[in-house]
Amino acid sequence: MKEIIVIIGGGIAGLEAASNLLKLGYSPIIIEKSDHLGGHVANWHKLFPDLTPAKDLVDELIASSKDANIFLNTEVSFINRLKDSYNIMLSNGISIITKYILMTTGFRLFEASKKEEYGYGIYNQVITNSDLEHWFNTGQDKRIDESPMNAIGFVHCVGSRDEKARNSQCSKVCCITAIKQAIELKEKFPDAQIYCFYMDLRLFGKKFEDFYTKAQRDHGIHFIRGRVSEVGENIEGKVIVKAEDTLAGKPIKVTLDLLVLMSGMVCNPDSSKTASMMALPIDSDGFLKSSDNVFRITASPKKGIFYAGACTGPKTVPETLAEARSAVLDIHSHITSQEK
Amino acid sequence: MNGFGFRLSPSSAINLDKVDRSRFEELCSIEPDALRCMSCGSCSATCPAAQFSGMSIRKVLLNLQRGKEEEAFRLMSNCMLCGKCTMVCPRGINTRRIVLTISRIYEKEEKR
Amino acid sequence: MIYQGKQKIWSDYQKEIPDDHWYYVRSCIRQNFFPASEKMFLEICRNVLGKDFHENEHHTTCGGIAYHCDTIPQETAMTIVARQFALMTEAGYENYVASCITSFGNYTEILETWHEFPELEAKIREMLWKSCRKEFNKPKYLAHSSDLIYKYRNEIAEKAKFHLINKETGEPLRVVEHIGCHYSKMFPSKGVGGAEYPYVLTGMVEAWGGNVIDYPERRHCCGYGFRQYHVKANRGYSLSNTHKKFESMAPYKPDMIITNCPGCPYFLDRWQYVIAEMEGKTYGENGCGIPVLTYEEVAGLVLGYDPWDLGLQLHQVAVEPLLDKIGIEYDLEDKYKGIDKKDLLKPELPTSIKCF
Numbered sequence: 001m002k003e004i005i006v007i008i009g010g011g012i013a014g015l016e017a018a019s020n021l022l023k024l025g026y027s028p029i030i031i032e033k034s035d036h037l038g039g040h041v042a043n044w045h046k047l048f049p050d051l052t053p054a055k056d057l058v059d060e061l062i063a064s065s066k067d068a069n070i071f072l073n074t075e076v077s078f079i080n081r082l083k084d085s086y087n088i089m090l091s092n093g094i095s096i097i098t099k100y101i102l103m104t105t106g107f108r109l110f111e112a113s114k115k116e117e118y119g120y121g122i123y124n125q126v127i128t129n130s131d132l133e134h135w136f137n138t139g140q141d142k143r144i145d146e147s148p149m150n151a152i153g154f155v156h157c158v159g160s161r162d163e164k165a166r167n168s169q170c171s172k173v174c175c176i177t178a179i180k181q182a183i184e185l186k187e188k189f190p191d192a193q194i195y196c197f198y199m200d201l202r203l204f205g206k207k208f209e210d211f212y213t214k215a216q217r218d219h220g221i222h223f224i225r226g227r228v229s230e231v232g233e234n235i236e237g238k239v240i241v242k243a244e245d246t247l248a249g250k251p252i253k254v255t256l257d258l259l260v261l262m263s264g265m266v267c268n269p270d271s272s273k274t275a276s277m278m279a280l281p282i283d284s285d286g287f288l289k290s291s292d293n294v295f296r297i298t299a300s301p302k303k304g305i306f307y308a309g310a311c312t313g314p315k316t317v318p319e320t321l322a323e324a325r326s327a328v329l330d331i332h333s334h335i336t337s338q339e340k
Numbered sequence: 341m342n343g344f345g346f347r348l349s350p351s352s353a354i355n356l357d358k359v360d361r362s363r364f365e366e367l368c369s370i371e372p373d374a375l376r377c378m379s380c381g382s383c384s385a386t387c388p389a390a391q392f393s394g395m396s397i398r399k400v401l402l403n404l405q406r407g408k409e410e411e412a413f414r415l416m417s418n419c420m421l422c423g424k425c426t427m428v429c430p431r432g433i434n435t436r437r438i439v440l441t442i443s444r445i446y447e448k449e450e451k452r
Numbered sequence: 453m454i455y456q457g458k459q460k461i462w463s464d465y466q467k468e469i470p471d472d473h474w475y476y477v478r479s480c481i482r483q484n485f486f487p488a489s490e491k492m493f494l495e496i497c498r499n500v501l502g503k504d505f506h507e508n509e510h511h512t513t514c515g516g517i518a519y520h521c522d523t524i525p526q527e528t529a530m531t532i533v534a535r536q537f538a539l540m541t542e543a544g545y546e547n548y549v550a551s552c553i554t555s556f557g558n559y560t561e562i563l564e565t566w567h568e569f570p571e572l573e574a575k576i577r578e579m580l581w582k583s584c585r586k587e588f589n590k591p592k593y594l595a596h597s598s599d600l601i602y603k604y605r606n607e608i609a610e611k612a613k614f615h616l617i618n619k620e621t622g623e624p625l626r627v628v629e630h631i632g633c634h635y636s637k638m639f640p641s642k643g644v645g646g647a648e649y650p651y652v653l654t655g656m657v658e659a660w661g662g663n664v665i666d667y668p669e670r671r672h673c674c675g676y677g678f679r680q681y682h683v684k685a686n687r688g689y690s691l692s693n694t695h696k697k698f699e700s701m702a703p704y705k706p707d708m709i710i711t712n713c714p715g716c717p718y719f720l721d722r723w724q725y726v727i728a729e730m731e732g733k734t735y736g737e738n739g740c741g742i743p744v745l746t747y748e749e750v751a752g753l754v755l756g757y758d759p760w761d762l763g764l765q766l767h768q769v770a771v772e773p774l775l776d777k778i779g780i781e782y783d784l785e786d787k788y789k790g791i792d793k794k795d796l797l798k799p800e801l802p803t804s805i806k807c808f
Contacts, residue, residue: 113457116648121457151356195356201378213431216375220368222405225379232668233453235703240668245354247379248402254356346688348695348730 002027003335005100006088007068008076008274011039012058012317013104013309016324018065024332029069029096031076031088033270037062039106045136047317048173048180049207057317075270079277086278086304100304100331101278103288104324105271107310110159110167110263118155118261119231125239125256126231128158128263129174132181149192149257152185153241154178155228156198160264169285171264172314175202178262179215185258186219195222195254197243205316224252231259265314278302287313298327306330359407363445367404371441373433377401383425383435393418397425397435400442409446416442453666458649465636465646469603470593475545476505477536479552480513482714482746488763489748490551493597496751500611501604505549508539516554516634520678526565530576531583533562538586548591549600553713556596557634560642563590594642596635598712598747602644602652605659613756616662618707619779624663625707628742629653630697630720632713633673653710656747660754669700675723676715694723698735698742705737708774709744720744725768728804739806741769753780760786765796770807784808 003026007014010032018028036042038058047054071090080087085099112120112128120126124143127135135141156178160171175198182194201223203209215221226243234240239259245252267286275288280300283289288311291299298307308327309320368374377398384396395418403412416439423436474497478490497503514536515529540548550556566573580586601608616625631650636643645651648671654664675694680686697720711717724741728734736742744767745753752762759780764771765787775782787808788796801807 113460116461116646121460122454122649124454193356193361213376216378217372220375223378230671232670233666234668237453245406248354248406248408250406251351251353252356252406253353344687344726344730345684346691348727349688349692351692351696 003100004029004096004098005102005331006031006086006096006098007102007104009039009104009106009271009309009311010034010037010070010072011104011106011309011320012041012061013106013311013320013324014039014102015058015061015065016321017102017104017308017328018068019061020325020328021331022065022067024328026332026335027069028065029098030065030071031074031090032070032072033075035073037070037072040109040130041317043130043134043137045133046180046184048176049205049211051180051184076274076277079274081278084303098304100306100335102306102308102327102331103271103274103280103300103311104307104309105268105274105288105311107265107287107314108268108270110165110171110266112158112261112263114165115158115162115261117230118158118228118259119233119239120261123231123233123239123259124237126259126261128261129177129181130263132185132260136184144258149189151193151195151254151256152182152189152258152260153228153239153254153256154182154194154196154260154262155241156196156201156262157227158261158263159266160262161199167264167266167286169264169287169314170202171262172202172204173316174262174264176205176208176211178260179203179211179221181260182221183211183215183219186221192257193222194219195224195256197224197226197228197241199225199227205318226252265310268311271311278305280305283312285313287311298323298330304334354406354408356406359405361405361407363409364404367438367441367445370445371434371438373431374401374438376431376433378431380430382428382430386424386428388422388424389418389420395419397439401438404442412442413446458651461649462645462651465641465644465651467595467599467642467644468593469595469599470547471503471603473504473545474506474547474549474595474600475540475543475591476507476597477511477514477548477550477552477555478507479550479555479714480517481718482551485714485718485766486746486749486763487766488752488761489746492748492752492757492762493551493601496608496748496755497600497604500755501607506543506545508543510539511536514550514552514555514558516552516558517678517682519558520554521682522679527572527576527579529558530562530565530572531579533559534576534580534588535584535586537590538580538584538588540591541587541589546589546592547595548593549595549597551597551714553596553632554634554715556594557632557638559591559594560639563594564639566590596643596652596712598635598652598656599644601747601751602655605656608751608754609659612660612754614754614778614780616657616660616708616750616754616778618777620777624661625774625777626665626704627657627662628665628667628670628701628704628706628709629657630670630674630709630711630713630716632711632716633677635712653712653747656750657710660750665701665704665706667701667704669697672697672700674711674713674716674719676713676719681715681719690719691723691726694719695727695731698724698727701742702735706742707777708750709742710747710750711744712747717744717746721768725802725805728802732804734805736769737773740773741805743767743769743771743774745771745774753778758782760789768807769805772808 044054075091281289389395515532519529640647680690721744
């Protein structure tokens with residue numbers, strides 16, 4: 001009999017895991033809260049560092065996992081621990097008994113309006129990284145005036161590395177995303193001056209540094225080391241940004257036509273809720289706690305429960321996909337060792 | 341005017357709206373690498389003039405970008421063109437040549 | 453500007469303000485700066501609205517200025533405050549309202565500190581007993597007096613004889629609201645509307661017909677900043693900060709500024725004269741400045757009190773252009789006359805900024 005594996009979360013981690021489980025002959029079931037698969041990536045336009053269309057990736061993942069049992073618009077109502085398995089009750093009334101659960105519940109984008117001083121939701125020309133991707137995809141956002149822009153700003157670390165926002169972790173992908181988005185905007189508005197306000201630039205991944213120097217040299221993006229302290233609006237309705245240029249040791253201010261806030265990744269409250277049904281531990285950063293942060297990142301301390309992707313902390317797309325495959329391999333070894 | 345015994349302090353803030361970038365852009369069209377500096381500071385750490393005069397090619401580039409040309413020239417006047425900064429730059433920026441190009445562009449501007 | 457976005461923030465920062473029975477404490481400096489404001493507050497609360505507000509002549513300074521200038525330790529400030537609370541307790545009140553923003557900030561900070569460190573509260577109780585033989589209950593509700601006028605803003609509007617509307621054009625007056633730093637910047641949740649987009653004065657202005665201006669340096673300090681002004685070597689910073697605010701608000705051509713702090717109206721008012729002397733620049737129309745008023749003075753004007761009874765002749769910046777816009781009648785002959793027409797003597801008028 002084919003072993004059933006329940007995957008909670010239909011983002012890229014869940015899809016990649018389902019696709020690999022299918023290849024190994026298992027029977028994965030994906031439970032997705034929203035009405036679509038692909039999670040955050042499905043709303044993204046292009047992926048760093050090669051500007052790969054996000055849609056291509058999501059379409060491919062959906063195609064390769066189409067034989068899985070998929071429940072959209074469905075939540076986990078409760079989970080009961082049986083002797084050596086779990087009984088999962090879904091919001092659509094269906095219950096599933098399984099020995100294996102894979103948590104791919106992902107992250108939630110930091111709510112930018114919580115940083116009141118940046119004026120998201122207050123000033124017309126303040127948007128988030130996610131809003132910008134949505135605009136790249138659809139061309140629709142009332143806050144973005146298509147007429148030529150003079151100046152655009154990016155604020156790195158919005159809700160990341162911010163103890164006051166109760167998120168001390170680095171969200172890992174925002175530096176490179178800001179650079180990607182800055183280049184994309186520069187291509188659309190070649191005459192605009194583009195400023196990235198950063199605390200540190202963390203460009204750790206493959207080709208990230210090249211991307212950064214390309215932004216500097218070929219696109220003339222200005223990188224200003226200093227965190228934006230406050231945003232206001234002038235009489236023309238443009239945003240005024242104040243920061244310190246810490247390399248020059250001077251306060252700095254600039255008037256902008258558009259300000260993009262790089263909202264970070266924070267733990268998904270739905271993820272914590274589901275985790276609490278199985279008494280799974282939460283790490284000090286609010287994300288799910290792996291049984292070991294070096295050696296067994298995809299393993300939970302509970303038998304039969306595994307993790308993949310951003311539910312254990314901020315991850316890039318390739319890292320998430322790799323973890324999904326790794327978790328599948330863990331589940332597979334577990335099943336085969338049981339059979340012996 | 342009454343002698344109040346105190347005065348308005350001028351703002352030390354850099355207003356990016358008012359920075360004239362034309363000469364810096366001319367520099368970058370000849371020396372695009374001038375934009376690649378990441379302010380690591382190895383140039384000034386190795387500069388023989390730095391400890392006596394405060395010379396720092398990274399500060400020169402930053403000052404030019406922020407419209408503080410006089411401060412950039414003041415620093416640059418201490419450069420002895422030894423080229424040690426070029427040797428240590430991790431991004432391989434030809435800093436020595438940049439100093440010469442800056443001198444040429446901005447001198448030309450002054451003559452106009 | 454997305455007004456609904458601000459409304460959402462305002463709804464997140466609402467505080468409970470009881471309607472009646474308050475123990476009122478005055479500010480050290482407001483009676484010298486704007487002498488009629490506190491009197492007007494009591495007049496409005498007691499006589500216009502019929503509320504119970506109690507005062508006690510034994511109330512002293514809260515120690516806030518000394519505390520913020522680093523000349524007394526926090527325990528001393530706490531013991532002074534404990535004595536004020538003891539006076540409130542003896543008078544049989546449990547709602548405490550302060551006229552001064554720094555006092556309000558000081559009380560808030562002390563209550564929060566005692567909440568976090570109960571052993572410190574016990575120590576202060578002991579110190580108060582040793583020094584004065586007094587005991588106290590902590591206030592059940594703490595408010596700044598602008599919270600109360602905010603709460604009563606609609607009742608005041610119902611009784612209004614004038615509105616913050618330009619009589620000639622019918623347009624709402626353009627009003628700059630300036631909140632004292634110690635109102636909510638230390639504890640955003642203790643102020644109406646929070647720290648970034650405070651609503652306490654905006655609510656009054658809207659209720660009385662005016663329009664609030666959101667200008668870039670809205671959040672900036674008025675320039676008082678105790679250590680800036682009180683140390684003469686730093687006084688230029690005080691002036692420079694005020695100057696920065698005026699430069700930022702000037703394009704909006706404000707008709708008036710409303711404030712809720714003892715220091716802010718004073719510095720925003722007096723420094724306009726100094727800037728006029730130094731720079732030859734004035735920010736109002738026809739060589740005048742921008743009138744700066746306390747919220748009690750504005751409430752008094754709206755309710756139809758005589759401007760000279762409100763003490764507006766003690767402002768540096770002439771208020772007459774504002775009175776003309778609103779349509780409030782006044783007699784220039786009576787400007788420098790006090791109670792019972794006592795001659796206060798006309799001051800020497802400056803030439804750098806137009807005064808009457």
